[in-house]
Amino acid sequence: MKRLLALPLLSLSLSLHAAIPAAPTLExxxxxxxxxxxxxxxxxxxxxxxxxxxxxxxxxxxxxxxxxxxxxxxxxxxxxxxxxxxxxxxxxxxxxxxxxxxxxxxxxxxxxxxxxxxxxxxxxxxxxxxxxxxxxxxxxxxxxxxxxxxxxxxxxxxxxxxxxxxxxxxxxxxxxxxxxxxxxxxxxxxxxxxxxxxxxxxxxxxxxxxxxxxxxxxxxxxxxxxxxxxxxxxxxxxxxxxxxxxxxxxKSWAYREQASLELLNWGFRFFESAQLLGPTKPAGTVKVWKGAAGEVQVGTLKPVAITLPRGEAARVQASWQQEGEAIAPFAAGQKLGTLTLTLDGKLLRTEPLVALQDVGKGGFWRRLIDTIRLWFA
The missing domain is CATH 3.40.710.10 (DD-peptidase/beta-lactamase superfamily)
Known part of the structure; x- marks a missing residue:
């Protein structure tokens, strides 16, 4: 099952961005x-x-x-x-x-x-x-x-x-x-x-x-x-x-400071970073089978940080692929799929897609009904 998310993400791949000034030439x-x-x-x-x-x-x-x-x-x-x-x-x-x-x-x-x-x-x-x-x-x-x-x-x-x-x-x-x-x-x-x-x-x-x-x-x-x-x-x-x-x-103590400051100024001027997803920013939900809950939020346990040229339009697409069925019980952090970030069809990075909450085992009837349904899924 593959799903596409509309997230305000930007590219990590510098070669895919609009041109920015080259980094300072340092001695x-x-x-x-x-x-x-x-x-x-x-x-x-x-x-x-x-x-x-x-x-x-x-x-x-x-x-x-x-x-x-x-x-x-x-x-x-x-x-x-x-x-x-x-x-x-x-x-x-x-x-x-x-x-x-x-x-x-x-x-x-x-x-x-x-x-x-x-x-x-x-x-x-x-x-x-x-x-x-x-x-x-x-x-x-x-x-x-x-x-x-x-x-x-x-x-x-x-x-x-x-x-x-x-x-x-x-x-x-x-x-x-x-x-x-x-x-x-x-x-x-x-x-x-x-x-x-x-x-x-x-x-x-x-x-x-x-x-x-x-x-x-x-x-x-x-x-x-x-x-x-x-x-x-x-x-x-x-x-x-x-x-x-x-x-x-x-070649000198003065130049090492000048060069470092030029490099830092360039990085702050032309790039920015964004914190994406994380435990409070789920990517979506998936259906849970045989569980005390019928669905669970999925995403990443830690924020996904991305670095991008400042002012670049938000054109990155995030999609996730579920790997198999989510059958309870399972704990928060269990991998349920893969999150993929792309720009213009080019892969930027992938992240494990995990459950953001614990899901306990459902009651007898829930487990029985879902077992039967899974036979025909």
Missing amino acids: ASSYALLDYDSGELLAASNPDQRVGPASITKVMTAYVVLEEIRQGRMKLEDTAFVSEKAWRQGIDSSESRMFVQVGTRVPLEALLHGVITQSGNDASVVLAEHVAGSEEAFAELMNQQAARIGMKNTHFANAPGMPDPQHYSTARDLTLLGRALIQSFPEQYKWFALPDYTYNGITQPNRNLLLKKDPSVDGIKTGHTSEAGYCLLASAQRDGRRLISAVMGT
């Missing part, structure tokens, strides 16, 4: 621009090229620690011991240190601020050793989380982001990391917008100067090594819509 080794809601790349250049992530690595370092806290294996108020190795990592990194003192204990919350705002290499190693016993073991946790997030071309070898042949990521993967961070830890993500942080009597500013240049920017992290160049993973939110950009391998 960077690679870049990617991601729509937060839909997860679609709006623009990219060499998005899967392996590059050194430099201190953007610390986003994953913070992510792993926050996940350990969420799982109840530690608390923000716990303290971590500063080893000589961690302390020396700070001494050897004059511009990227929290100034922790060897032999002391520092609260995890302070260390996270030291990683996020102060970009402390020393703080990163303290956290790694506290969580996993060694930086090498911590890197394994980082890679496990990277795989779970879907970072297919990423491998971490250390917590601060020091150059290493086995330490690499891509512009696309880093935007996925930024998205996962914001989705998983919305409260702690606010720390990435703090203008400065003071520890041990030393106040250091956030290196992400876009925070001052554009009030819509609220993160995420800068990075720089001689091998990686100047890099910036940024995110901004305007009118309830969020974009995430990763600009890698530029």
Whole structure:
């Protein structure tokens, strides 16, 4: 059974839209621009090229620690011991240190601020050793989380982001990391917008100067090594819509900010996103057999986000195909068919069509009558 819905949808496929200006030409080794809601790349250049992530690595370092806290294996108020190795990592990194003192204990919350705002290499190693016993073991946790997030071309070898042949990521993967961070830890993500942080009597500013240049920017992290160049993973939110950009391998700190802002401005100007369907926006109803209810609403349990050029006419068609009969009992979320989005006959995407409510087993007579009817259906 195939049904067509008249929904105000627009196309995801950029090649099907009316022409829009090309993305900015950036002097960077690679870049990617991601729509937060839909997860679609709006623009990219060499998005899967392996590059050194430099201190953007610390986003994953913070992510792993926050996940350990969420799982109840530690608390923000716990303290971590500063080893000589961690302390020396700070001494050897004059511009990227929290100034922790060897032999002391520092609260995890302070260390996270030291990683996020102060970009402390020393703080990163303290956290790694506290969580996993060694930086090498911590890197394994980082890679496990990277795989779970879907970072297919990423491998971490250390917590601060020091150059290493086995330490690499891509512009696309880093935007996925930024998205996962914001989705998983919305409260702690606010720390990435703090203008400065003071520890041990030393106040250091956030290196992400876009925070001052554009009030819509609220993160995420800068990075720089001689091998990686100047890099910036940024995110901004305007009118309830969020974009995430990763600009890698530029020649100066000033240009990485200019390039990131050009990319974000272009994405906000020429694209928009819409939240469609979801548990409160059913696609329709299907007949239920042998159930306590005669029909059930169908749709998607989560909103379907779609990204589109701004101002494009609503020409997308949504249709759904029921797969077999809906025979009770079944629970909300059970797949009953497939939802298809098309534009001018071209497939854009498909989504599972599921029951939006539980339907219990009907009474004896209802089941008997429907059994007979199904023989002739």
